[in-house]
Amino acid sequence: MTRYAMLVAPSANRVYAHAAPQLTLAELAVLDATVAQGRLGAAEVTEVAGVPYVVFEGDLTPDDLRHVANVSTALALFEREGDLLRPVALHRLDRFDDDLLTILKYQGKTNDLFTRMLLNITVQSSASAGRALTGRLRVLDPLCGRGTTLNQVLMYGWHAAGVDLDERDVEAYAAFLPTWLKRKRIKHTAGTSRLRRDGRTLGQRFQAEVAPDKESWAAGEAITVTVDHADTLAVPDIFKAGGFDAIVTDAPYGVQHGSRSGGALQRSPLDLLAAALPGWVRVLRPGGAIGIAVNNRTSPRAQTLALLAGGGLEPLDSEAYRGFEHRVDQAIVRDIVVAVKVPA
Ligand SMILES: C[S@@+](CC[C@H](N)C(=O)[O-])C[C@H]1O[C@@H](n2cnc3c(N)ncnc32)[C@H](O)[C@@H]1O
Numbered sequence: 265m266t267r268y269a270m271l272v273a274p275s276a277n278r279v280y281a282h283a284a285p286q287l288t289l290a291e292l293a294v295l296d297a298t299v300a301q302g303r304l305g306a307a308e309v310t311e312v313a314g315v316p317y318v319v320f321e322g323d324l325t326p327d328d329l330r331h332v333a334n335v336s337t338a339l340a341l342f343e344r345e346g347d348l349l350r351p352v353a354l355h356r357l358d359r360f361d362d363d364l365l366t367i368l369k370y371q372g373k374t375n376d377l378f379t380r381m382l383l384n385i386t387v388q389s390s391a392s393a394g395r396a397l398t399g400r401l402r403v404l405d406p407l408c409g410r411g412t413t414l415n416q417v418l419m420y421g422w423h424a425a426g427v428d429l430d431e432r433d434v435e436a437y438a439a440f441l442p443t444w445l446k447r448k449r450i451k452h453t454a455g456t457s458r459l460r461r462d463g464r465t466l467g468q469r470f471q472a473e474v475a476p477d478k479e480s481w482a483a484g485e486a487i488t489v490t491v492d493h494a495d496t497l498a499v500p501d502i503f504k505a506g507g508f509d510a511i512v513t514d515a516p517y518g519v520q521h522g523s524r525s526g527g528a529l530q531r532s533p534l535d536l537l538a539a540a541l542p543g544w545v546r547v548l549r550p551g552g553a554i555g556i557a558v559n560n561r562t563s564p565r566a567q568t569l570a571l572l573a574g575g576g577l578e579p580l581d582s583e584a585y586r587g588f589e590h591r592v593d594q595a596i597v598r599d600i601v602v603a604v605k606v607p608a
Pocket residue numbers: 372373374375406407408409410411412413427428429430433494495496497514515516517528529536
């Protein structure tokens with residue numbers, strides 16, 4: 265048995281206030297219950313020389329360690345030998361500089377560390393978890409805003425698709441990504457065109473092909489990122505059935521975000537989920553997982569899980585999935601719900 269101590273990034277402490285170590289425990293619990301199959305055991309928070317660490321012990325495989333390296337809050341990992349800490353190299357999946365996720369700041373942005381956690385646990389819960397470290401998954405954010413999830417998916421070298429009804433969000437993303445890629449001298453193509461299906465125009469599509477490295481570009485193996493300006497109810501018209509490994513989204517919180525207004529955007533969060541879910545489930549592949557960040561005050565966990573179950577999904581609600589609730593502000597107590605599409 266090797267004993268490990270993980271140092272939590274100070275940025276996570278700022279985001280989650282005192283909840284950062286607890287959320288790290290929650291993320292590790294899902295990792296343990298899924299890909300690590302109990303090898304991690306129960307983690308806990310311990311102080312070493314006055315500094316809090318998340319500690320756990322187990323016989324981890326090299327792949328387990330690579331998953332641990334991607335834990336959203338992980339700053340550094342050590343093996344514990346008596347009182348001594350021996351650094352363990354963290355081999356993250358990250359393919360690009362981290363300012364891809366941090367540089368954009370705007371009202372209503374989902375925190376990037378939180379988004380990474382949501383993506384991690386959703387993919388780990390899916391049938392595609394085994395391909396996460398080496399494959400190129402396809403992930404949809406059907407309420408993508410200005411693309412925090414899409415950027416995290418791109419960061420991992422996977423294909424990202426997003427849909428949002430707010431034209432300003434789609435335009436902002438279409439302006440941001442090519443500028444960022446140019447500045448980083450990353451090979452890509454990008455452009456906006458009409459999104460047409462069966463002779464109908466559904467909206468506008470921004471599409472980029474991005475090369476994580478020169479070899480992938482030469483081999484024609486670029487990463488595709490699309491953002492559609494459309495209603496999320498159109499998801500099953502836009503995408504083919506069964507094409508996504510995971511759906512990851514931060515649902516509207518049912519509180520006013522200053523600049524946000526307008527008809528369809530005003531729908532209550534649970535009503536929106538109920539209306540959109542059948543389409544989302546359709547584009548998910550069998551064994552695929554959905555992970556949704558919800559505001560417990562407007563979309564109570566139990567009701568949201570019941571909705572997912574009613575939509576033909578299997579909600580994941582074991583102990584491992586119940587540690588994510590945390591306070592964001594007075595109006596928002598955020599939680600995560602995860603469900604999988606059971607193969608027929
Ligand atoms: C919590 S925000 C997502 C923020 C995003 N993760 C980010 O960091 O930019 C929810 C998004 O849902 C979008 N939305 C609400 N109703 C929608 C609908 N019917 N179809 C598509 N998008 C919708 C809003 O425009 C908003 O961008």
